[in-house]
Amino acid sequence: MTTQPLRPTRTSAPQAGDTVDPDQLRRATLASSVGSALEYYDFYIYGLATALIFGPLFFAPLGATGALIAAFATYGVGFAARPFGGLIFGYIGDRFGRKQVLLLTIGLMGTASFAIGLLPTYEQAGMLGAILLVVMRIIQGLGAGAEQAGATTLISEVAPRTRRGFFAALPFVGIQIGTLLGAGTFALLGLANPEVLTGWLWRVPFLASILLIAVAIYIRLKLKETPVFQELEKHKNVNKNPLGVLWRTSKKNVLIGIGLRMGENGNSTIYSTLLVGFMAAKGGIFEGDKFIGPVGLLIAAGFSAIMVITFGALSDRVGRVKVYRYGALFQLLFAFPAFYLISLGNVTLVWIVMSIGIALGVQSMLGPQCALLPELFGSTHRFTGVAMSREISAVFAGGIAPFVGGLLLAVTHQSWVVLAGYSLVLAAISFATTFVTPETVGRDLNLVEDAT
Known part of the structure; x- marks a missing residue:
């Protein structure tokens, strides 16, 4: 086995995506979608629980503000674990195959989520529950650290080249399904008696996540390995040290991936978690209904399921970078008008702003990103490259956003300007990054060389 790269062009094998197995494409799409649904179901129920109920349940001695900040800190811990999960499972994916990772990650995420539903609260066991919550969140983060990297790599290596943007975006409909399930569940829970809600x-x-785990594992057991990885095995080009290759040859593309993700992942977290906490803290101006946020996410997710595919397909026609650039620019320009309108306390305006910010702003970046990140990296270290790009950015964009944003809101007495400025800065980073990002549409994924 050798670590020497394949030649940039060759006639011994077709380009990835030229020959497509319809059954494999269907199974890959379904397997990736269900995994994405589970990850984002976990993501949203944890995020919403963090914003709404985890503080008093697990951190009661810290007071209302302290408990909210501590709860957001546990949310961030999961993101801090994600790069380590990406590193570990990225290595496995590049060394032993994409399918193996998708089975491992779904098991870790699902088991941790289920266990959270069994944890004792502060009243039942003191700080033991908080400690176990952090442990479960770390395990959840390790699994999530490679789940989306695996999904994007898998579907990109199976999809037809000319429609890779469209097919690579399809599994991310699972994100919206997971959002619908998570936000919808909490919207329904909001109808219950508050004592019953916080009681059991x-x-x-969290316990219901066991159903998604079972379905996802069943589907993924029937997956085939991707044609790209099969080619690597056939020509004995599977790399024993994908992280080393990534470090030597791909640092620039990892940084590009991180920059691109700041506006997308960061704003997704601001709109879905930090904004919900902001509205809950404001209380009175939102008529005391702290479930406005979950309902808004429910509406936004419905539109997003359509828009992520639309923007993915559009990137096949006009290019990944162009779609991404205008999406980041829109998010940047929308930041201050959006959060000013939210500050007015009108429920309808809140829902409209959340729908526009998530369905247009976030999805206009996520749509082309689904294919763009895998296309940036060569075949021998693609999984690791995508995982590192996604998960390092997840720490600095989505992971610390609730914690840092919560602190800023606390010291500014819940000023909406903080949220607007935060959203603008993250979108500006992605916008600037698009000017150093190579156009990757139609790239042959059998190549071991990066796009730059």
């Missing part, structure tokens, strides 16, 4: 009902969404 909050556990149900």
Whole structure:
């Protein structure tokens, strides 16, 4: 086995995506979608629980503000674990195959989520529950650290080249399904008696994740390995040290991936978690209804399921970078008008702004990103490259956003300007990054060389 790269062009094998197995494409799409649904179901139920109920349940001695900040800190811990999960499972994916990773990650995420539903609260066991919550969040983060990298790599290496943007975006409909399930569940829980909710009902969404785990594992057991990885094995070009190759040859593309993700992942977290906490803290101006946020996410997710595919397909026609650039620019320009409108306390305006910010702003970047990140990296270290790009950015964009944003809101007495400025800065980073990003549409994924 050798670590020497394949030649940039060759006639011994077709380009990835030229020959497509329809059954494999269907199974890959379904397997990736269900995994994405589970990850984002976990993501949203944890994020919403963090914003709404975890503080008093697990961190009661810290007071209202301290408990909220501590709860957001546990949310960030999961993101801090994600790069380590990406590193570990990225190595496995590049060394032993994409399919193996998708089975491992779904098991870790699902088991951790289910276990959260069994944890004792502060009243039941003191700080033991908080400690176990952090442990489960770390395990959840390790699994999530490679789940989306695996999904994007898998589907990109199976999809037809000319429609890779469209097919690579399809599994991300699972994100919206997971959002619908998570936000919808909490919207329904909001109808319950508050004492019942904080007593036992909050556990149900976490325990219910066992159903998604079972479905996802069943589907993924039937997956085939991707044609790209099969080619690597056939020509004995599977790399024993993908991280080393990534470090030597791909640092620039990893940095590009991180920059691109700041506006997308960061704003997704601001709109889905930090904004919900902001509205809950404001209380009175939102008529005391702290479930406005979950309902808004529910509406936004419905539109997003359509828009992520639309923007993915559009990137096949006009290019990944152009779609991404205008999406980041829109998010940047929308930041201050959006959060000013939210500050007015009108429920309808909140829902409209959340729908526009998530369905247009975030999805206009996520749509082309689904294919763009895998296309940036060569075949021998693609999984590791995508995982590192996604998960390092997840720490600095989505992971610390609730914690840092929560602190800023606390010291500014819940000023909406903080949220607007935060959103603008993250979008500006992605916008600037598009000017150093190579156009990758139609790239042959059998090549071991990066796009730059």
